[in-house]
Amino acid sequence: MSEILLSVSNVEADIAGSRILRGVNFEVRTGELVALMGRNGVGKTTTLRTITGVLGIKAGSITLDGQRIERMTAEARAKSGIAYVPQGRDIFPLLTVEENLHIGLVVHGRKGKEAKDALDRVYTLFPVLKEMLARKGGVLSGGQQQQLAIARALLTKPKLLILDEPTEGIQPSIIDLIGDTLKKLKNDGELSILLVEQYVDFCREIADRFYAMDRGAVTISGPIADLTDEVVKEHLQV
């Protein structure tokens, strides 16, 4: 069994004085693609925000590569190898595609040949971006913006790529492309992936394991083959 890259242990967190996370437990091993699932409002995005450092925690611990990170700033966690593609893809609408991508490079001080190689790699993964370098991010389609957001995250060369509902509002052909790309990245051994997703068949297609949350805690987990229709009905369907 491979080693643990990310460990989330008994994490509790509040928003505006209400307890939202009530002891979240799960892990991502090196080289895995893990799906974190659950109905709307159960705390998936909040969990991701505690991992990336956007939201502080009340109790529990989070480790990356064996190092405690729960008191580190969001910036320090990004530098340690966590890349986050938030729900609704947070690209800069008034900057061009090229400028959006350069932000991913600059943040981590990547220059010269290293930067060029990294850019070539994302253009190979997402060819449409290369055709649109001079366009403003805001004029791209939803699917193109999602590719841009993932590409920018990859340019930081993360150990752990975290995605929040990347298929939401995106056409099927682009969903397939994103799924194939995530699978390829994982299989190339470049990084591990934590995917928050409600689209069950997408998770079945690409994930190794799943966790499902309900009301601020993980209630069921297993290898993705255990994500049967009964489990979906009981834990995920509205």
Ligand SMILES: Nc1ncnc2c1ncn2[C@@H]1O[C@H](COP(=O)(O)OP(=O)(O)O)[C@@H](O)[C@H]1O
């Ligand atoms: N900014 C906020 N202010 C108040 N409540 C919030 C805020 N963000 C999230 N919540 C509440 O926290 C709970 C979990 O939200 P969230 O983590 O976004 O769920 P999910 O991503 O699983 O749909 C929900 O009940 C939601 O209403």
Ligand SMILES: [Mg+2]
């Ligand atoms: Mg959410």
